[in-house]
Amino acid sequence: MFRVLRVRPPNGWPAVWWELAIVALGVLIALVAQQWADGRSWSGRAEGARAALRQELTEHYTWSVEWRVVAPCMLAQIERLQQRVLASGATLEPAPIIRSGSFSAVFRPPNKEYTRSAYDSALHDGVVQRFEPVFRSELSVHYQRVGNVAAMVQENGEDYRQLFSLSRPIPLDPGVRFELLRTLDRLAGRIAFMEILAGHLIGHVDRVGMAPPPHRVRGEVERFGTWQFCRDQRLPLQSWREAMTPLTN
Numbered sequence: 232m233f234r235v236l237r238v239r240p241p242n243g244w245p246a247v248w249w250e251l252a253i254v255a256l257g258v259l260i261a262l263v264a265q266q267w268a269d270g271r272s273w274s275g276r277a278e279g280a281r282a283a284l285r286q287e288l289t290e291h292y293t294w295s296v297e298w299r300v301v302a303p304c305m306l307a308q309i310e311r312l313q314q315r316v317l318a319s320g321a322t323l324e325p326a327p328i329i330r331s332g333s334f335s336a337v338f339r340p341p342n343k344e345y346t347r348s349a350y351d352s353a354l355h356d357g358v359v360q361r362f363e364p365v366f367r368s369e370l371s372v373h374y375q376r377v378g379n380v381a382a383m384v385q386e387n388g389e390d391y392r393q394l395f396s397l398s399r400p401i402p403l404d405p406g407v408r409f410e411l412l413r414t415l416d417r418l419a420g421r422i423a424f425m426e427i428l429a430g431h432l433i434g435h436v437d438r439v440g441m442a443p444p445p446h447r448v449r450g451e452v453e454r455f456g457t458w459q460f461c462r463d464q465r466l467p468l469q470s471w472r473e474a475m476t477p478l479t480n
Contacts, residue, residue, distance in 0.1 A: 280358040283349035284370070289443045291377065292436040294343040295429035297452045299474035301341060302426040304461035308338050309419045312397055316411050319403055326397040331456050337397045339460045340387060340422075345377045366439055373435035380428050383421055390418045427478065434477030445475055 315326055326337040350370060353359045359367055393414055401407065436442050449471055452458050461468055 276356060276358050277361050280349070280353040280356070284353065285441050287346060287349040288373075288436045288439070288441045290343075291345055291373075291432050292442055293448050293451050294341065294345065295432045296448050296471075296474050297341050297343070297455055297458065298429040299426055299433075300452060300469050300471065301457050301461050302422060303467035303469055304457075304464075305338075305340055305422050306419055307466045309415050309422075312337065312394070313412060313415050315397070316403070316408055316415070321403060323397065323399070323401050323403050325400050328398050329460065331460070334456070336391055337394055338391060338418075339457055340391070341455065341457045342384070342388075344384065345381050347374055347377055350374050369435050369439050373432060376428055376431055376435075380425060380432070383425055383428075387418065387421060390414055390421075394418075430476070430478030433475065434479060437477045445471070448475065 312326060315324055318324070329336055329339050331339075350359075359370065362370070394411075397411065433442070458468075
């Protein structure tokens, strides 16, 4: 039969258990320190991401207010161009060209690109998942709509270039007249829809508590060329109060 060996440490079992306890405590302290360092790192990343998002959302908010303020002006410009097409005979009466710096067109709109670099960076770094659920949800919907707006800005640019032909005395056969009117109608419908989207973007920024002060927004918009053009031409503008009123989902 086998004999059971009775192992006895030189210094006794209490010493062994004491050494194991010290090692375990050291490992536990190292883990806690690592978690604390990771937490500090994520906290710093989240704070930096929030600062970048605040700047990006401030731009979105300001540009959305601009769009809503000048939307009636843009629609009035389109109506003028439509009347010119309808009133012209066999040859189009050329529309005046609006020039401002490098800008040259027969129609003056805002031309802001709604960037999303701060949000994409936060997504890539995994910081977005660290935000509270309500904030994260608002950001997700906001940037989905930003994508829609950015796509329509591109479509607007194509229509602006096409409408430059209105500055020339082109022959107006029925097909050409119809195509010009259809382009103007499409642009008018897109402007009206973007005005609604702008109201939703304002709402998202407002609900996450990152809306800039109204006086600062107004000061910025009044520096933009489109607002100055509409004011100088005495074209209709939406009130600041209405333009800054957010639309709910």
